[in-house]
Amino acid sequence: MAGNLRSLRRRVLTPNVSETKLRTRGFHEKDAESRDLLENVGASFLTGYGHAVEARTVAEAEERLEEVPVRFRGFAYEGAAMGLTVLDALPGGGSRRLAGFLAGRGNAHIYMAYIGAGWAMARVPRFRWSKISLPDPVLRWLALDGYGFHQAYFKTDRYVHQHHEEPGFPWPADDPHGYARHAIDQGIGRALWFVGGTDVRVVCDLIDGFAESRQADLWAGAGLAATYAGGSREQELREFARRAGPYRVNVAQGSAFAAKARLRAGLSVEHTAVGTGVLCGVSPEEAAQICDDTRKAAADAGDGEMPAFERWRRDIALGLVARGGVR
Known part of the structure; x- marks a missing residue:
């Protein structure tokens, strides 16, 4: 029973x-x-x-x-x-x-x-x-990444094509920086990789349609999906990086996150290395190590001038630039 x-x-x-069918969702099929x-x-x-x-x-x-x-x-x-x-x-x-x-x-x-x-x-x-x-006071923001992905995936017209935002989001209650909308946008950016069917041209055009103030988070999310989910060849990823322009480092940060997530779980596959090689300029292992090296300092700093999660993301980006793989 x-x-x-x-x-x-x-x-x-x-x-x-x-x-989950692309045709049901109305997503682009490359x-x-x-x-x-x-x-x-x-x-x-x-x-x-x-x-x-x-x-x-x-x-x-x-x-x-x-x-x-x-x-x-x-x-x-x-x-x-x-x-x-x-x-x-x-x-x-x-x-x-x-x-x-x-x-x-x-x-x-x-x-x-x-x-x-x-x-x-x-x-x-x-x-x-x-x-x-x-x-986890650092990782809890990933929940809002998941929330943003869900909304863009299932309410695509409103969140992707109409560019709806979540002002004054009620979670977490102790968010003095109003950071929730940034974390949600990171998830929306990740979903754009799916909405665009991994077609770099379509994904980049979708991001370009959003307000400039939101694009850094959207590019980071798309960079994460491009590396974790995959679906594009090396030359396509090079075009993706080129289209990112001033947000190239945000793409790299998202890609490094993806490498860290896959390596921690023992799930690294061939496209993980292709993704970080093109988008971060380093191997998955090097990208994951930069994530590890910067997390403790961000966590120790706490949510002072900015959430520790955002400090961590910025430090990862700086670490990738210092390594010489991202310009």
């Missing part, structure tokens, strides 16, 4: 995989290869989500997540984090499933997990957000 209830919970709570890649990303996310909401325990969900192919496993962990966060936020949830996930194998995927929690924020009522525990 319990197994039947878990299966029912999965069917009720899991979005339909058709919602070619069949890129379409299949992006649709596999979406399907893997939902696979992870389903495993999480159906599993009896976090450990059981982890075992099933490890069966997802390496290239797409990070997206499955992201989806699983969303599912566990939704369960935590539901009335009667109260078992801190996400915390248990992050204490286990999910910790290697902590960047994607925090992003997945942001997807849940977009799906559960705001008065339930207090049930979502994201204790």
Whole structure:
């Protein structure tokens, strides 16, 4: 009986995989290869989500997540984090499933997990957000990256084509800098890589349509997606970097984040090196090391003049410039 209830919970709570089809979303299709890649990303996310909401325990969900192919496993962990966060936020949830996930194998995927929690924020009522525990003071902003991605992915006309912003965003409550909109824009920028179907020309044109004050965050998000998800060849990435112009360093920072997320989880693949080689001018290992070297100082500084997360991002960018790979 319990197994039947878990299966029912999965069917009720899991979005339909058709919602990840580019044609359903109205996204640009560059070619069949890129379409299949992006649709596999979406399907893997939902696979992870389903495993999480159906599993009896976090450990059981982890075992099933490890069966997802390496290239797409990070997206499955992201989806699983969303599912566990939704369960935590539901009335009667109260078992801190996400915390248990992050204490286990999910910790290697902590960047994607925090992003997945942001997807849940977009799906559960705001008065339930207090049930979502994201204790890392630096990484918590990744939840708003996930929120922004979700909104741009599912409400594309409003957030992408009409350039809707989120003024006075209510989370986190202790945001004296009003940084939430920047973190949300980073997620919107990441989603633009999907909306544009990995077609560099289309993605760059979409970013160019936004107000200049938002473009640094959008370019960073797109750079992250270009490296983590992939879908473009080396020459296309070179054009992407060229089109970024003065935001070239923001693209590099996002690409370095992607390398760090993949290497921490042991999921580096061929396109990770292509991405950082073109966009950062260094190997994935070097890019990840710069992320590591700069994080402690940013965390120690705390949220003084700016959030520690933003200080970290800027220090990563400076580190890449100092390494000589970005001009």
